[in-house]
Amino acid sequence: MSKYQLKTLPNQIINMSQIYQIIGYIDESLSSKQKIETSKKVGIKGYIDQIELPEMMQCFFSDKISWYDLSDLRDQLDELVKTAPIATITLSGIPNTDLKMKLTSWFRALNPYILLEIIVDQSIIGGCIVKTERRELDLSMRSSFSSFSGNLLEMTHNV
Amino acid sequence: MESLHLNKIDSQQWYISILIILGILVVVIIVTRMDSKKHKKAAGDTKVYEIDKNSSQLEKASEGALEKATEQMTRAYKSNFESRLKENMNRLDNSFNTNADKITNEFNNSLTNFQNQTQEIIGISRNKIESYYKDMETKANESVALRKKEAIEAVDKNINKILMTYLNNSLEGSIDLNDQQEYILDKLEKNKSTISKDINNV
Numbered sequence A: 001m002s003k004y005q006l007k008t009l010p011n012q013i014i015n016m017s018q019i020y021q022i023i024g025y026i027d028e029s030l031s032s033k034q035k036i037e038t039s040k041k042v043g044i045k046g047y048i049d050q051i052e053l054p055e056m057m058q059c060f061f062s063d064k065i066s067w068y069d070l071s072d073l074r075d076q077l078d079e080l081v082k083t084a085p086i087a088t089i090t091l092s093g094i095p096n097t098d099l100k101m102k103l104t105s106w107f108r109a110l111n112p113y114i115l116l117e118i119i120v121d122q123s124i125i126g127g128c129i130v131k132t133e134r135r136e137l138d139l140s141m142r143s144s145f146s147s148f149s150g151n152l153l154e155m156t157h158n159v
Numbered sequence B: 001m002e003s004l005h006l007n008k009i010d011s012q013q014w015y016i017s018i019l020i021i022l023g024i025l026v027v028v029i030i031v032t033r034m035d036s037k038k039h040k041k042a043a044g045d046t047k048v049y050e051i052d053k054n055s056s057q058l059e060k061a062s063e064g065a066l067e068k069a070t071e072q073m074t075r076a077y078k079s080n081f082e083s084r085l086k087e088n089m090n091r092l093d094n095s096f097n098t099n100a101d102k103i104t105n106e107f108n109n110s111l112t113n114f115q116n117q118t119q120e121i122i123g124i125s126r127n128k129i130e131s132y133y134k135d136m137e138t139k140a141n142e143s144v145a146l147r148k149k150e151a152i153e154a155v156d157k158n159i160n161k162i163l164m165t166y167l168n169n170s171l172e173g174s175i176d177l178n179d180q181q182e183y184i185l186d187k188l189e190k191n192k193s194t195i196s197k198d199i200n201n202v
Helices: A016-031 A033-040 A067-083 A097-110 A141-158 B002-171 B177-190 B192-199
Strands: A086-091 A115-120 A127-131 A136-140
Touching (some): A097 A115, A097 B177, A097 B192, A127 B177, A136 A141, A136 B177, B177 B192
Antiparallel strands (some): A127 A136
């Protein structure tokens, strides 16, 4: 049996709290494995098609999964919690799902395991601020206006 | 007795003769004296004349001598006086020169000291004044720079605040986030390289 390999995080999984939720679900599922096996008489392969995966879990698997796959996923997510890069994106409003997906997709193209934390700050007016472990990149309209007002001030100082 | 009587007569006679003799002597003396007076008078006149003459000559001679003596004395006195005067003048001159030199030196020293002290005081005063003005200038410049900085900061802060408040009030909520998708993704795309390096720790 081949080991389940998480090649990339699905775009539906955006942030760390979702990862923790999945880990929680997997833990719960694994603890009930014995009960399920006993009651439903799961086959040798150990597929868990008997239980309906939550929506957020379905994105991980395109086919039937075994308990081993779930266990492998659990291990990999555990590792991901420790090592996955996190980018905090500040937006001027609450993004809809489409924007979330586009943003996640864009970032996952750069790093397949990156997790995003989206926060809202209306004072940035528009655009976004991307904060990584290394730096904060201000791509907001507020920044543009500040530069504009800075230039304006410089002009007034020189007068 | 007789002898006694004789003796008495003899003594009277003797006495009379003595008186007579004395009388004669007196007469003689008187006459002599009168005569001598005459002679004396005559001689005296002559002598007076001679004396006068002599005295006149003497007077003349004495006058000349006196003049000469006076002249000599005067000359001697003058010479002496002049030499002493000269000597005293020299002494006085030397003394004056010595004292004058001393006084001049003292005066020059005092003047030099005064000038030095004055220059020192002026120098100190000038330095103090220059230092004071320099301090004042520095403080004034610092104060001006500080005020300018504060003013600029205040303007910066206020303008930013005003602009941001105005923009927030005017734009907040009016720009739909979904309308910004293109703008946001375009901004991200322009900074793709930087973001990629940051999240991959390259």
